[in-house]
Amino acid sequence: MKDPVDTLTPMGVMVLALLRESDMHPYEMVRLLRARHDDRLLTITNGTLYHTVSRLQKSGLLDEVGIDRDGNRPERTTYTLTDAGRCAVIAWVQRELPRVDHPTDFRIALAEAHNLERDDVIPLLGERRIALVEEHALHRDGLVKARAKGVPAQVLVEIERQEVLLDAELRWLDSLLTRLDADSLPWGPSAFTDSDRYLAQRKAAQQ
Missing domain, CATH: 1.10.10.10 (Winged helix-like DNA-binding domain superfamily/Winged helix DNA-binding domain)
Structure with missing residues (x-):
């Protein structure tokens, strides 16, 4: 089933x-x-x-x-x-x-993450951070290699955008995890x- x-x-x-x-x-x-x-x-x-x-x-x-x-x-x-x-x-x-x-x-x-308790959310977001770091490194290193090979800049714009977005999300996620760890952000159904x-x-x- x-x-x-x-x-x-x-x-x-x-x-x-x-x-x-x-x-x-x-x-x-x-x-x-x-x-x-x-x-x-x-x-x-x-x-x-x-x-x-x-x-x-x-x-x-x-x-x-x-x-x-x-x-x-x-x-x-x-x-x-x-x-x-x-x-x-x-x-x-x-x-x-x-x-x-x-x-x-x-x-x-x-x-809908507020339906989970703080102690459940923090490790899940920590897993996401690990995956984002790997994804960001893949795009960043790919850009470096592509530029070194002389790949035309105009065909790299989508990869550039994704690298910037991944970097921004990592910074946002680190800020959220800091607030959750410090209990400075009310969290969970009871909050x-x-x-x-x-x-x-x-x-x-x-x-």
């Missing part, structure tokens, strides 16, 4: 992560994702999200907890996270956070507070 984590899509991870906060109906999920500007990470459409919810339910990662009808509005089915779904979010983030070959998935994993802005977002999304 296939591991549910292997079939999770980035959208599926974001849906499950939302349900870690509270039970919700899909319409609320869409509005909350857009209010938080998570559509900068992936395309969010009503059709895609409703299809994702259906797939997650069939996989046993979420379940229905009720159907509401308010006035002339269509019925809204509210979903809750199952134990399997809660574990799947954590397992997916743990798998994708250290990887350097899935850049899109990494952005989702990083956005998240229900701010007035957060509560206002939730209330607006429920309308």
Whole structure:
């Protein structure tokens, strides 16, 4: 039998992560994702999200907890996270956070990394740092060799860009790890507070 984590899509991870906060109906999920500007990470459409919810339910990662009808509005089915779904979010983030070959998935994993405890996140990011150092050295040394061989500069611009991006990410990652190590950055599910802005977002999304 296939591991549910292997079939999770980035959208599926974001849906499950939302349900870690509270039970919700899909319409609320869409509005909350857009209010938080998570559509900068992936395309969010009503059709895609409703299809994702259906797939997650069939996989046993979420379940229905009720159907509401308010006035002339269509019925809204509210979903809750199952134990399997809660574990799947954590397992997916743990798998994708250290990887350097899935850049899109990494952005989702990083956005949901606050669902992991500090002691889990630090070693995973440490693994990623090792992989980034190797990747950066490969691009840097490749550029040196190519230039020494007289390779035309115009065909090296993509490699130059990637080398710069890798260098920048390493500097950013070192800064993040320093803050995590020093406990100067509040982290983990228990460190998240229900701010007035957060509560206002939730209330607006429920309308």
